[in-house]
Amino acid sequence: MEKFVEQALLYDFYGELLTEHQKRIYEDVVFNDLSLSEVAEQQKISRQGVHDLIKRCDRSLRDYEAKLGLIRKFEETRRLVGEIHRLAREFDAGGDASCVKKIEQISEQIGEL
Amino acid sequence: MEKFVEQALLYDFYGELLTEHQKRIYEDVVFNDLSLSEVAEQQKISRQGVHDLIKRCDRSLRDYEAKLGLIRKFEETRRLVGEIHRLAREFDAGGDASCVKKIEQISEQIGEL
Secondary structure (H helix, E strand, C coil), X not given: CCHHHHHHXXXXXXXXXXXXXXXXXXXXXXXXXXXXXXXXXXXXXXXXXXXXXXXXXXXXXXXXXXXXXXXXXXXXXXXXXXXXXXXXXXHHCCCCCHHHHHXXXXXXXXXXX | CCHHHHHHHHHXXXXXXXXXXXXXXXXXXXXXXXXXXXXXXXXXXXXXXXXXXXXXXXXXXXXXXXXXXXXXXXXXXXXXHHHHHHHHHHHHCCCCCHHHHHHHHXXXXXXXX
């Protein structure tokens, strides 16, 4: 996965578990595209300090996913729901009852995730 | 929600964020039904210590849910997927195309959660 996409997804799921200080700096660097030096000056810490904080946040966010695996589960659910949506539309467009049979199976599969 | 059910659900989602020590004691007391005194003796800590640890774990688990809200999201998804499953079976049992139309709508709704 592209690094930025991974960071955005991890932050979306687990960002609330970072401290306010970490969140502010992480957002400025990763999402608002401020340079390390700009943030360092704003926050009155060293450029290296900002760099380390981002690294540490990345590691925390990845640890949360390694432990909880909620993104993986969520993505799998989303994929299967997308498949249900596709099948419902296929049926609308003249597909036969086998589409609905498949929907039934997929909805059971989601229940088991 | 009944307290035990709430604890089981919270632990299922966020238990991995507790330490090994906390997990062992929490499981013994909450799920394996050992008494505080039994666990206190096994772990060589006071009965009050075990009691406080359980309280602290309960609070942490609830805090995680308050911050991330993943159980709420997950339960809502599960409810809607159950609805899809019911509609697919209704169609199988002779229901008309409106069942599938509803499935299509619900699958979009899940996508927006």
